[in-house]
Amino acid sequence: MVGNIFLALALSFSSVAAPKVSPWLERQAPFALEKILFHSAQPGAPEGSVIASPSRENPDYYFHWVRDAALVMDPLVSLYIDGKRELLPRLLAYAEFSRANQKARALTGLGEPKFHVDGTPFDGPWGRPQNDGPALRAVTLTRLAEKLLAEGKRSLVIEKFYDGSNHSPIKTDLEYISHYWREASFDLWEEVLGDHFYTRMVQRRALRLGARLARKLGDPGAADWYEKQSLEIERSLEKFWDPKLGYVKATLHHRGGLDYKTQNLDVAVILGALHGGMGDGFFDVNDLRVQKTLTRLLEEFSALYPINRQRGTPGIAIGRYPEDKYAGSDFNGGNPWVLATLAVAEMYYRLGLAAMGDEFVARVIFHANGDGSLAEQMQRNTGYMCSAENLTWNYAAILTTARARSAR
Numbered sequence: 001m002v003g004n005i006f007l008a009l010a011l012s013f014s015s016v017a018a019p020k021v022s023p024w025l026e027r028q029a030p031f032a033l034e035k036i037l038f039h040s041a042q043p044g045a046p047e048g049s050v051i052a053s054p055s056r057e058n059p060d061y062y063f064h065w066v067r068d069a070a071l072v073m074d075p076l077v078s079l080y081i082d083g084k085r086e087l088l089p090r091l092l093a094y095a096e097f098s099r100a101n102q103k104a105r106a107l108t109g110l111g112e113p114k115f116h117v118d119g120t121p122f123d124g125p126w127g128r129p130q131n132d133g134p135a136l137r138a139v140t141l142t143r144l145a146e147k148l149l150a151e152g153k154r155s156l157v158i159e160k161f162y163d164g165s166n167h168s169p170i171k172t173d174l175e176y177i178s179h180y181w182r183e184a185s186f187d188l189w190e191e192v193l194g195d196h197f198y199t200r201m202v203q204r205r206a207l208r209l210g211a212r213l214a215r216k217l218g219d220p221g222a223a224d225w226y227e228k229q230s231l232e233i234e235r236s237l238e239k240f241w242d243p244k245l246g247y248v249k250a251t252l253h254h255r256g257g258l259d260y261k262t263q264n265l266d267v268a269v270i271l272g273a274l275h276g277g278m279g280d281g282f283f284d285v286n287d288l289r290v291q292k293t294l295t296r297l298l299e300e301f302s303a304l305y306p307i308n309r310q311r312g313t314p315g316i317a318i319g320r321y322p323e324d325k326y327a328g329s330d331f332n333g334g335n336p337w338v339l340a341t342l343a344v345a346e347m348y349y350r351l352g353l354a355a356m357g358d359e360f361v362a363r364v365i366f367h368a369n370g371d372g373s374l375a376e377q378m379q380r381n382t383g384y385m386c387s388a389e390n391l392t393w394n395y396a397a398i399l400t401t402a403r404a405r406s407a408r
Ligand code: NOJ
Pocket: 127, 189, 190, 191, 326
């Protein structure tokens, strides 16, 4: 059920957005798929290595990030499940590249956040480990493995995805998650060391999906252990809800990294509900605690960014968190992000509130480049696209948002 404040906000939009959203998404979805396919088969890099963006300076995103790659391959798994069979070789290549990442001698092992496109670990200074990565990777690979099992390809699944020993990509990640989820890591924005709502949400989902797969593949001891750990993660997640503040906090037990996120209010909570929610009401889009967090984010960002105070623009441009300063090449910014704005659209669509979702997609359309390409951020004063061009994750967000809209 949708709370009252939530509806009040909904009513403050006049729904003028709808007419252009459908045709735009119809053009944009195949464009997004094309970009993803191009970014995951770069000249000189093994197939399945996914660049976060073609941008090589200011900022340099020409790397395979474990998080981004998993989030980008996941909608391709959905398309494969729908019958786009030609995607299988690319998905298998991603699985193989992921296996190589796991075996590489990286500074923080499985928690390593990013690799050079040829698969060698990036050894420069960075916020590491980032423990959402292995969980997102396991979710994407497990969804694919489940589909292959349903197609009767059991031996392929055992060979390439999950065997009872620790020599397959999914089990390797599940073992890491189930043994180390309590340890502090850097958040999805790579800035804060601590315990994060987003990370725990995707870890819980990885373990639950993984347990089901392990059971099907005759590994019940592992399945029991993953389930048990997922329940403990669940208990730990309850602590992120702050009834006094009225929102879900992004991080507990701050141990290092940026120290200016004073409100602890972050769109990462919405992304956690989208990427980690399991449709059981536990911190998914239907959970009132998540909805209240969304309401707070909308209030905050609508007042914060100059481009949100202009009249006549649809929706609200959404950033990562109010105190953000990161502008791609420096820390003099703090801008709305495309993937954050689309996350709000996707949440509304999943709640069946299509007119609201359309407002936020229309807002992205308003700032998009003429050729449909989408950079990481929208400049807070001018609205122009800025920071990393053609951010691959944005194209994944287009696909998941369009899917949520058509399922509404
Ligand atoms: C790049 C990005 O991950 C951004 O979120 C972060 O603020 C900077 N690196 C600095 O860690």
